[in-house]
Amino acid sequence: xxxxxxxxxxxxxxxxxxxxxxxxxxxxxxxxxxxxxxHSRGARLVVFPELALTTxxxxxxxxxxxxxxxxxxxxMPGPETQPLFDLARELGIGFYLGYAELTGDGRRFNTSVLVxxxxxxxxxxxxxxxxxxxxxxPQAPFQHLEKKYFEVGNEGFSVWPTMDTKIGMCIxxxxxxxxxxxxxxxxxxxxxxxxxxxxxxxxxxxEPTHLRMFHHLLSLQANAYQNALWIAAAAKCGxxxxxxxxxxxxxxxxxxxxxAQAQGEDDEVIFVNADLALGDSFRQNVFNxxxxxxxxxxxxxxxxxxxxxxxxxxxxxxxxxxxQQEG
Amino acid sequence: xxxxxxxxxxxxxxxxxxxxxxxxxxxxxxxxxxxxxxHSRGARLVVFPELALTTxxxxxxxxxxxxxxxxxxxxMPGPETQPLFDLARELGIGFYLGYAELTGDGRRFNTSVLVxxxxxxxxxxxxxxxxxxxxxxPQAPFQHLEKKYFEVGNEGFSVWPTMDTKIGMCIxxxxxxxxxxxxxxxxxxxxxxxxxxxxxxxxxxxEPTHLRMFHHLLSLQANAYQNALWIAAAAKCGxxxxxxxxxxxxxxxxxxxxxAQAQGEDDEVIFVNADLALGDSFRQNVFNxxxxxxxxxxxxxxxxxxxxxxxxxxxxxxxxxxxQQEG
Numbered sequence: 154x155x156x157x158x159x160x161x162x163x164x165x166x167x168x169x170x171x172x173x174x175x176x177x178x179x180x181x182x183x184x185x186x187x188x189x190x191x192h193s194r195g196a197r198l199v200v201f202p203e204l205a206l207t208t209x210x211x212x213x214x215x216x217x218x219x220x221x222x223x224x225x226x227x228x229m230p231g232p233e234t235q236p237l238f239d240l241a242r243e244l245g246i247g248f249y250l251g252y253a254e255l256t257g258d259g260r261r262f263n264t265s266v267l268v269x270x271x272x273x274x275x276x277x278x279x280x281x282x283x284x285x286x287x288x289x290x291p292q293a294p295f296q297h298l299e300k301k302y303f304e305v306g307n308e309g310f311s312v313w314p315t316m317d318t319k320i321g322m323c324i325x326x327x328x329x330x331x332x333x334x335x336x337x338x339x340x341x342x343x344x345x346x347x348x349x350x351x352x353x354x355x356x357x358x359x360e361p362t363h364l365r366m367f368h369h370l371l372s373l374q375a376n377a378y379q380n381a382l383w384i385a386a387a388a389k390c391g392x393x394x395x396x397x398x399x400x401x402x403x404x405x406x407x408x409x410x411x412x413a414q415a416q417g418e419d420d421e422v423i424f425v426n427a428d429l430a431l432g433d434s435f436r437q438n439v440f441n442x443x444x445x446x447x448x449x450x451x452x453x454x455x456x457x458x459x460x461x462x463x464x465x466x467x468x469x470x471x472x473x474x475x476x477q478q479e480g
Numbered sequence: 481x482x483x484x485x486x487x488x489x490x491x492x493x494x495x496x497x498x499x500x501x502x503x504x505x506x507x508x509x510x511x512x513x514x515x516x517x518x519h520s521r522g523a524r525l526v527v528f529p530e531l532a533l534t535t536x537x538x539x540x541x542x543x544x545x546x547x548x549x550x551x552x553x554x555x556m557p558g559p560e561t562q563p564l565f566d567l568a569r570e571l572g573i574g575f576y577l578g579y580a581e582l583t584g585d586g587r588r589f590n591t592s593v594l595v596x597x598x599x600x601x602x603x604x605x606x607x608x609x610x611x612x613x614x615x616x617x618p619q620a621p622f623q624h625l626e627k628k629y630f631e632v633g634n635e636g637f638s639v640w641p642t643m644d645t646k647i648g649m650c651i652x653x654x655x656x657x658x659x660x661x662x663x664x665x666x667x668x669x670x671x672x673x674x675x676x677x678x679x680x681x682x683x684x685x686x687e688p689t690h691l692r693m694f695h696h697l698l699s700l701q702a703n704a705y706q707n708a709l710w711i712a713a714a715a716k717c718g719x720x721x722x723x724x725x726x727x728x729x730x731x732x733x734x735x736x737x738x739x740a741q742a743q744g745e746d747d748e749v750i751f752v753n754a755d756l757a758l759g760d761s762f763r764q765n766v767f768n769x770x771x772x773x774x775x776x777x778x779x780x781x782x783x784x785x786x787x788x789x790x791x792x793x794x795x796x797x798x799x800x801x802x803x804q805q806e807g
Contacts (some may be wrong), residue, residue, distance in 0.1 A: 277793070281774050284766070309777045309796025319790060329766065331658035331706060332778045339780045340790040357765040364735055368705060371736050375702030378695060379658060408691055409698050436787070438684040439611070439656065443786025447608050450636050451659045451782050453666045455803075459770025460763070463646060463667040466604070469636025476782075 159429040161318060163344065163385055164196035167402035169419035170391040171208045177233040180206050184237050184250075187422055192244045194424040197270065197316060202389040203251035203280075203324050203348035204263065206234070209389065210253075211285065211302055212295040212352070212396055220302055225255035229266055229274065242272025247316055249346035249387075251324060253302070254279070263303045265322050265348060269315050276313040278322035279306030282330050293356040295396050312340035318429055321382075325349035328372045328386070331379065332454065338380030339442065343429050345376075347386045353397040366401050370411065378409030381432035381440050391418035407432035449476040486756040488645060490671065490712055491523035494729035496746035497718040498535045504560040507533050511564050511577075514749055519571045521751040524597065524643060529716040530578035530607075530651050530675035531590065533561070536716065537580075538612065538629055539622040539679070539723055547629055552582035556593055556601070569599025574643055576673040576714075578651060580629070581606070590630045592649050592675060596642050603640040605649035606633030609657050620683040622723050639667035645756055648709075652676035655699045655713070658706065659781065665707030666769065670756050672703075674713045680724040693728050697738065705736030708759035708767050718745035734759030776803040 166187035171180055184201060191199040204210070210224045229252060230238045241248055247269045254264035263283065267276035283305060285297030310333050312321040321337035321344070328347055337345055351369065353362055369386075377384045383406060390400035402415035404425045413423040439445075452472045453464075464472075493514035498507055511528060518526040531537070537551045556579060557565045568575055574596045581591035590610065594603035610632060612624030637660050639648040648664035648671070655674055664672055678696065680689055696713075704711045710733060717727035729742035731752045740750040766772075779799045780791075791799075 281777050282772055284772070305774060306777075307797055307800070308793040309791075309800055311793045311796055312790035314790060326766075326772075329706065330773075331662065331702075332773075332781060335658065336778060336780045339784045339787050341787045342790075355765075358761045360761065364737075368736060371698075371702055371705060375658075375698055375706075378698060379656065379702075409695060410691075434685045434687065438682075439653075441786075442784075445609055445611070445653075446657075446659075446785050447632060448782045448785055450608050450633075451663060453663045454659060455775045455778050455782050457666045457769075458773050458775055459768075460666050460668045463639035463641060463669075464636075466635040466638045469638055470634055473634070473636055 156430055156433060160426050161316070161429055162195040162197045162424065163383065163404060163427040164191035164194060164199045164422055164424045165385050165387045165402045165404055166191060166199050166201050167387055167400060167415045167421045168202050168205060168389045170393040171389065172394050173208050175208070177206055181233055181237055183420055185240055187420060188237065188240060188246065188248065190422045191424065192246050194422065195426065196246060196424060198247045200249045200346040200385040200387045201251065201348060202387045203265070203350050204253055205251050205348065205389065208393045209350040209398065211298040214289045214296050214298065221255060221261070225253040225261060227255050229254070238268065238272050241268055245270045249322060249348065251348040261303050262306055263299060263324060265324055267313055267315070267320060267322055267346070275315045276311060276322060277308065278311065278324065279308050280324040280327065281306040281310070282326045282333065284326040290356070294354070295352070295356065297352070297356060310336040312337050312342040318343045321345040323347050325351065328376065329368070331376060334376035334380050338382060342382050343432060344383045344385065347384060349386065350389045350398055353399045366399055369401055370403065373403060373405045374409040374411065377405040377407055379440065381407040381435035383407060383427050388415070407435055449473040452476060483757055483760060487753050488643070488756055489522040489524045489751065490710065490731060490754040491518035491521060491526045491749055491751045492712050492714045492729045492731055493518060493526050493528050494714055494727060494742045494748045495529050495532060495716045497720040498716065499721050500535050504533055508560055508564055510747055512567055514747060515564065515567055515571070515573065515575065517749045518751065519573050521749065522753065523573060523751060525574045527576045527673045527712040527714045528578065528675060529714045530592070530677050531580055532578050532675065532716065535720045536677040536725065538625040541616045541623050541625065548582060548588070552580040552588060554582050556581070565595065565599050568595055572597045576649060576675065578675040588630050589633055590626060590651060592651055594640055594642070594647060594649055594673070602642045603638060603649060604635070605638065605651065606635055607651040607654065608633040608637070609653045609660070611653040617683070622679070622683065624679070624683060637663040639664050639669045645670045648672045650674050652678065655703065656695070658703060661703035661707050665709060669707070669709050670759060671710045671712065674711060676713065677716045677725055680726045693726055696728055697730065700730060700732045701736040701738065704732040704734055706767065708734040708762035710734060710754050715742070734762055776800040779803060
């Protein structure tokens, strides 16, 4: 739109179903094939889904010990994932990978890592907006037990300067929360990588199913536009052992436009030669934060957790007038 | 979707052009005709545009004294607007009206008022996100001098309990800022009323014009969905003395769907029998703020104004751990 282009080959590697019977080795073989395809298109960065190494296990009620033994990774890379890291280093291509993290002291997070072109982990994100529930709902057709198996991420929404750009990460349900993207936008992110597993049906209420894809894309588009950044979003999708999750993997430009979208619900690479400078005009004008933002009037965003009663205008003005902020 | 419906007749009254030569009396006559039409459809609340009484004068460079004399209101209602208030009381219909406010001590705001079914002003909003510039740009085809003629609103984003619901207000450029809607969502707003004047061309850079309508609708849809509220957005549009502004007045449901949209660029009423309960399922599940929000990780939203360097994960975690919040 103005100035010099700064192209970066950006790919999303969508995964079709991973069933309970599928081994880590079989999954990593698929990841490797997708990494090679992305590289052949010119990608410098590939985004894989959330919990990309196993089936979406939070749909099953299990004892924690069983879940840990079957679905969590004690190290990253580990023996099964090392070949993916080796190939990335050999090809000189970075990636985002989601997995279930078990720490040395037994804590569990829904995590993603950012790996640079030298095959080294440069960033780690632990999912903050965990959806679902912690209790067993035997009447439901399936569970959504992220609040049981994981604790809330404790490292915030970071942005990493790497690969000649600045990259943020988040996971699945985070995409519905504009706060997540604003925190990354305020750290000058130019790309946000996001993996997800989203059931096609809502177990909590009778939501029309077509709205679920609409809300997914709407959230990506608005967050990209309002922060003038690229979003690369990778689904795990299709029916895992009969439980259906939607696809819709997409790359969204800083204009809010969907510039690439997956065609189906299987393993698939989508690619865009993304111009990182496309966001510059937005950042310099309509979303020139330093000129236009008014944090003294945003206080409730951090002062309240839940929705409450309206405050009188006088109370809001008093909050704003006592506000300390940087210039 | 679940439970009892709570219908409220919600109308948007779009205005076509108001030229420099048009008198206040002529404009109020048009507002009255639109109010009558909205009432005949069953509306309890009608949303008029921003700066609805005059042409969009920030496009013209003037001395402040001239602007004040021609375009500002010293009282609301004033002599010319009193008939609109009288009719609203007679019909028992509430409305939102935008105008240029001159206070008793000479301060100037881009303001809207919320008038209830008894014809009384129950709320006032002064625009916070002023777009444009304060200096004269003689090379530009027109000016966007909101930062010259108005000061930043000093009363925050309020929500008023009235007409059996809770109503928030904002103006034009505020719709692009998710912070504005979140502050209202955290005060349990069920409807946000919004007026706007949006030039079809961007004087700041060569933005593809089709994107401007897309960004308008995208922002409304995302803010409605992410806060589970109705948005009623009223344009002033068409060519005012040759300067074109886009239409696209819309009513957006808590699902994020556009459920009514203006057809043209003239005076036009759109109407929806809005179910206020439609947002309940979203508020109780995916956007159950008290269960899912994590303000300890949103600190940068108020700690920073402009975009800056990325913080290390350790610094973000430290910010979060020292955070004081309600339970």
